[in-house]
Amino acid sequence: MNIKVMQTKAIFIDAYRELNAKKLFWLTMGLNLLAVLIYASLGINERGFSVLFWTFDGEFNTNLMTKTTFYKLEFLLWGVPIWLSWCATILALISTAGIIPDLVSGGTIEPVLSKPIGRIRLFLTKYLTGLFFVGAQILVFSIGCFLVLRIRAGVTEFGLFLAIPIVLAFFSYLFAVCSLVGLVTKSTITALLLTILFWVFVFILNVGENVMLTNRETAAVRLIDAPGKIESQERFATKRIEQLREEGKAIPGQDGVPLPDGAADSLEAINPTLQLARSKMVDAERAFETWSTWESRVYAIKLIMPKTSETLSLLSRNLINEDELGGLLDMMNGINEENDPNAPDRRVAERVQEVMDKRSIGWILGTSFGFEFVVLGLATLIFVRRDF
Amino acid sequence: METVIDVSGVDKMFKRKVHALRGVDLQVGAGEVFGLLGPNGAGKSTLVKVLLTVIKPTKCDGTLLGHRIGNKSALREVGYLPEHHNFPKYLTSRQVLRYFGAMCGVERKERNRRAEELLEVVNMSNWATHKLGTYSKGMRQRIGIAQALMNNPKLVILDEPTDGVDPIGRRDIREILTRLKDEGRTVFLNSHLLSELEMVCDRVAIMVHGLMRQQGTIEELTKGQSGFVLKSHTPIEQVMIDSVTQAMKGVECSWETGSNTIRLSTSNTDSVQPAIDTLRSKGVVLDSFGFQRPSLEELFIQAVNEDEGGATPGATKSGKRGQA
Numbered sequence: 001m002n003i004k005v006m007q008t009k010a011i012f013i014d015a016y017r018e019l020n021a022k023k024l025f026w027l028t029m030g031l032n033l034l035a036v037l038i039y040a041s042l043g044i045n046e047r048g049f050s051v052l053f054w055t056f057d058g059e060f061n062t063n064l065m066t067k068t069t070f071y072k073l074e075f076l077l078w079g080v081p082i083w084l085s086w087c088a089t090i091l092a093l094i095s096t097a098g099i100i101p102d103l104v105s106g107g108t109i110e111p112v113l114s115k116p117i118g119r120i121r122l123f124l125t126k127y128l129t130g131l132f133f134v135g136a137q138i139l140v141f142s143i144g145c146f147l148v149l150r151i152r153a154g155v156t157e158f159g160l161f162l163a164i165p166i167v168l169a170f171f172s173y174l175f176a177v178c179s180l181v182g183l184v185t186k187s188t189i190t191a192l193l194l195t196i197l198f199w200v201f202v203f204i205l206n207v208g209e210n211v212m213l214t215n216r217e218t219a220a221v222r223l224i225d226a227p228g229k230i231e232s233q234e235r236f237a238t239k240r241i242e243q244l245r246e247e248g249k250a251i252p253g254q255d256g257v258p259l260p261d262g263a264a265d266s267l268e269a270i271n272p273t274l275q276l277a278r279s280k281m282v283d284a285e286r287a288f289e290t291w292s293t294w295e296s297r298v299y300a301i302k303l304i305m306p307k308t309s310e311t312l313s314l315l316s317r318n319l320i321n322e323d324e325l326g327g328l329l330d331m332m333n334g335i336n337e338e339n340d341p342n343a344p345d346r347r348v349a350e351r352v353q354e355v356m357d358k359r360s361i362g363w364i365l366g367t368s369f370g371f372e373f374v375v376l377g378l379a380t381l382i383f384v385r386r387d388f
Numbered sequence: 389m390e391t392v393i394d395v396s397g398v399d400k401m402f403k404r405k406v407h408a409l410r411g412v413d414l415q416v417g418a419g420e421v422f423g424l425l426g427p428n429g430a431g432k433s434t435l436v437k438v439l440l441t442v443i444k445p446t447k448c449d450g451t452l453l454g455h456r457i458g459n460k461s462a463l464r465e466v467g468y469l470p471e472h473h474n475f476p477k478y479l480t481s482r483q484v485l486r487y488f489g490a491m492c493g494v495e496r497k498e499r500n501r502r503a504e505e506l507l508e509v510v511n512m513s514n515w516a517t518h519k520l521g522t523y524s525k526g527m528r529q530r531i532g533i534a535q536a537l538m539n540n541p542k543l544v545i546l547d548e549p550t551d552g553v554d555p556i557g558r559r560d561i562r563e564i565l566t567r568l569k570d571e572g573r574t575v576f577l578n579s580h581l582l583s584e585l586e587m588v589c590d591r592v593a594i595m596v597h598g599l600m601r602q603q604g605t606i607e608e609l610t611k612g613q614s615g616f617v618l619k620s621h622t623p624i625e626q627v628m629i630d631s632v633t634q635a636m637k638g639v640e641c642s643w644e645t646g647s648n649t650i651r652l653s654t655s656n657t658d659s660v661q662p663a664i665d666t667l668r669s670k671g672v673v674l675d676s677f678g679f680q681r682p683s684l685e686e687l688f689i690q691a692v693n694e695d696e697g698g699a700t701p702g703a704t705k706s707g708k709r710g711q712a
Contacts, residue, residue, distance in 0.1 A: 001495065003464075006490050007491055009490070013487075014476065017483070106472060107470065108476070111535065113442045114440040114441070114442060115488070116462075387442070388442050
């Protein structure tokens with residue numbers, strides 16, 4: 001057998017034994033299976049929503065959505081964003097955070113480095129062992145969910161397995177940071193804490209950008225609507241002035257003194273709402289500028305950061321379409337059919353979604369992997385140059 | 389003689405502050421048991437780590453098993469036991485040996501066979517399925533030595549192999565070293581236990597403050613300091629010394645006034661006989677007569693004391709000491 005294959009195999013077996021010794025690997029695997037069981041225990045039928053053998057009658061039934069949509073939605077709304085993205089990721093980080101610090105600890109690294117294996121290959125193989133075992137956890141969860149969908153809804157949905165590369169990509173951004181910190185500090189706890197801190201920072205950045213984007217688009221919608229509103233108020237005021245003229249009455253000023261014929265502020269004087277509409281337009285212009293500036297600043301920071309939320313949202317883009325969901329998303333967003341489809345909230349939400357959708361898969365993964373490449377490259381460089 | 393380690397001008401400066409190695413030259417021949425001595429912080433482990441690519445030298449010319457230093461291919465034929473090793477505690481000794489065997493590129497079948505054989509050699513067969521976390525220091529040391537031999541190496545580098553090992557274990561390790569030598573392997577030892585080295589080494593080198601102070605066989609290092617010592621019952625007079633010097637013809641004879649000991653710098657027993665005859669003819673009663681040479685410990689202390697600054701342990705800080 002080729003020596004490189006032999007060494008890679010030995011490193012993977014060793015990593016498995018290390019994880020096995022920590023028990024966390026099997027604990028996480030057990031929790032994954034428990035999550036699948038919970039997933040399987042929930043259901044929907046003609047009468048309503050069911051948990052194990054009990055059905056809770058209500059409007060939430062198969063008239064609202066099909067069983068297939070229910071399980072896909074359950075996977076997308078609970079399985080990926082809550083279980084895989086948070087719970088399982090934290091457990092995975094805890095289990096794998098020690099891989100690099102343990103490798104470089106005194107007394108461990110010397111015998112390994114004195115073997116005929118290059119440092120770059122050694123470091124990257126160790127990094128890959130972390131990803132491999134996390135991938136195994138996601139695989140187990142995905143297979144479980146696939147079987148639940150097959151048995152409970154009678155649908156064969158291979159798209160569920162997209163969760164493996166997508167969640168693994170998401171985890172790899174964090175694991176690159178964890179490996180760098182672990183290498184520099186040689187401490188598992190520090191690596192874990194700083195990685196979680198980084199993760200929270202990226203999350204806050206995402207939320208912040210979303211807030212700014214929403215505010216910018218709210219201002220944009222107000223700006224679009226403002227000329228129409230002003231025009232309507234002007235029309236109303238002009239009509240009223242003409243009415244007064246026909247009645248031979250003077251136009252009353254704001255302080256009660258009649259205005260001379262043709263006064264510049266006669267429209268505002270007769271219709272104070274017009275003034276309010278104009279000042280709202282000025283406010284909207286100012287707000288748009290302010291939020292645009294801040295949004296572009298946050299975007300610039302975000303550009304070089306891994307796109308954790310967007311990466312995970314790639315799964316929903318591919319797994320479920322709007323036709324399948326029908327009016328469900330609107331209902332969840334508090335928008336029902338009786339609402340005006342041109343309501344500002346809905347338009348803002350659509351515009352924000354439009355901006356998000358413009359961010360291509362290439363942009364999301366390209367910039368995120370770019371970040372990972374830089375962090376991992378830096379860690380590899382440190383590992384290669386360091387004296388142990 | 390074929391050279392296994394041949395380096396010159398090895399220099400290592402850590403973070404522009406600590407000058408650990410200052411132009412070290414070292415040659416180790418094939419089949420030798422070579423001992424490297426030195427006080428704490430002399431740079432012994434750093435030198436070994438440079439040879440094994442664990443530390444990058446600031447400057448280094450030379451070869452290891454015919455490969456340029458830094459070339460990983462050479463390490464396929466090298467076994468190494470680090471001083472403060474920390475082998476994975478979650479592995480059994482059998483797993484440790486197989487893991488390091490695989491890392492050296494030993495085929496699976498051979499790896500499994502060799503692991504069992506080496507467990508036998510280091511008397512750890514009964515512990516093969518126990519995890520290292522349950523071992524004593526001495527037991528871990530035995531496993532460390534076994535892992536260093538997994539790839540059937542031409543060169544075995546052992547850094548403090550008897551550290552934490554009891555006298556029985558030390559004897560076992562000495563036997564292993566003798567066996568390795570008989571098999572024609574080159575053994576490079578780093579140790580503080582000078583008596584241990586003296587028993588097994590063909591050649592030794594003494595390092596102090598990152599400099600190679602002395603290098604050679606024990607005979608070469610003690611040359612001029614070893615010889616026959618005659619002790620009389622009563623103090624020896626100058627007249628007798630003059631007679632002995634005349635009788636010895638060319639052999640250096642040293643004596644301190646009023647002392648009862650004469651030191652003759654020769655290793656030839658026959659050439660000492662005239663001195664004995666002369667003294668006995670003058671009525672001197674001899675208490676003892678024998679060959680003496682300085683122990684490795686005496687040589688070591690002498691080398692350390694000769695070094696500027698005496699035996700102060702620790703590597704030198706740059707700028708505080710002169711270059712060699």
